[in-house]
Amino acid sequence: MNSETRTAPLSAVPDQAVGAAAVHAVDLVKTYRPKGRGKARPEGVRALDGLSISVEPGIVFGLLGPNGAGKSTTVKILTTLAAADSGSAAVAGFDVRREPDKVRRAIGVVAQKSGADPVATGRDNLVLQGRLYGMRGAELTRRVDALLERFDLADAAGRQVKTYSGGMLRRLDVAIGLVHRPQVLFLDEPTTGLDPEARTAMWEEIERLAGAEGLTILLTTHYLEEADKLATRLAIVDRGRVVVQGTPDELKGELRGDALAVELSADAADELPVIGALGSVDGVRDITLHGRRVAARADDGAAAVPAVLAALDRIGLGVAAVTVARPSLDDVYLRYAGRSFSAAESTSVLEGAGR
Incomplete structure (x- = not known):
């Protein structure tokens, strides 16, 4: 692909669609090139092959697909952690390529692997996240206390994170993503590795976030039951492309x-x-x-x-x-x-x- 065609301008996306959508991506393409010589696939791995999605505000939107389908790559591009080879995307009305700082302030991200500092306490992790977003003083203290209570972590707030169970750590990860009150929350495989009880508790919290607070959530998962239960709408992804999208009931009803x-x-x-x-x-x-x-x-x-x-x-x-x-x-x-x-x-x- 030559340099003149690598990036599709955001203007290629209808203004009405961008303005109405919390997340809007058109024809995203991403190929991971191998480093060094002697690789089995010198042409690289095509992770995304023209993926397009549009997410309405205030819903849980699921990206459902097997491991390797391109879900995490999509999240990396939408959260400015990776650049697409071509295509365009906007989050909360901001172009991910031209306005990355504005995108980062508008989103919360819970990655597959925890970003919490294991030797710091749960409270310290939340306070640090708030400070990174310019929060200080009583406002930050109230927000941290509220999140610790909400996610049932108040009793463990003073403990080092490395002593937390898997379910506690995942709840802390979500709380960290919410400290600055984002418009869009990205949850990348949020329940992978959790036991059934912890997974059910996480499902209930995700439902509360979308229902009570009107938060837009983009959820990636390879669990069919999880997508069916949580997603207001979902896109099924296979080999880097969306093969179909709609509500779970619509898709099954067809x-x-x-x-x-x-x-x-x-x-x-x-x-x-x-x-x-x-x-x-x-x-x-x-x-x-x-x-x-x-x-x-x-x-x-x-x-x-x-x-x-x-x-x-x-x-x-x-x-x-x-x-x-x-x-x-x-x-x-x-x-x-x-x-x-x-x-x-x-x-x-x-x-x-x-x-």
Whole structure:
């Protein structure tokens, strides 16, 4: 890509869209180039391949995708921690490339890895964050006290952060991101590594932040249940692009009928006979095969099961298990990305390697 076309001007984005959106990104492209010689992929890794999103104020917007889909790279660009090769983006009405200082003052960021100082106390971490944003005196003290109470950290405020549990540390990270009262809060995989109880508590806090305070939250996650529960709207990301976006209910509602999952007794040598056999069953469609797992949609899943079993038996394939379920976000992902979420997770490039 030549230098003349690397950056699309913000003026390419309609003014009305930018003004109405808390976050607006158009055609973001980012390639990570390898350092040194002898790399397996000298052309680099394309982390973003034309990603576009628009986030309304006051909602939880989810970026859902497997590890390596490009979610963290998107957050880095939107929070001014990385520059896109091309495309444009605005956060809280400010261009991330031309007005990075204004963007940073308008946002809070909770990264995947905690930014808290482990040898400082919880209170000291919050006070330092406030001072970095120009807060002083009684105003800062009141804000820190309120956040410690809100996140159930008051009793641990004087302890070193290195003594905190995983759930306590994550709550502190969110509190740090809120000290200066940002307009937009970025939560990058906020519940990764938490136990079920701590994860549920974090979900409840995120819901309160969006509901009671009207804060705009951009949440990245690879947990289907988390996106379904928390996101007002979501964009499903695969290989650096948004493949579909809408509300969870809208996306699931587009899928007619039931999800049919069949686990074969052994791997099928060829997918074509399987697809052909099930395609002959009335009301069965959207058939895919990954190893032993066959996924399909059926107008009436329960009624289709006997015919599906008979069709597979005719081509010599045994069945270990069959499940029928209402549409889920996994089914939405399968439809638009062409592979199941679990299959995408197992084959993706780890985000920790750059995406």
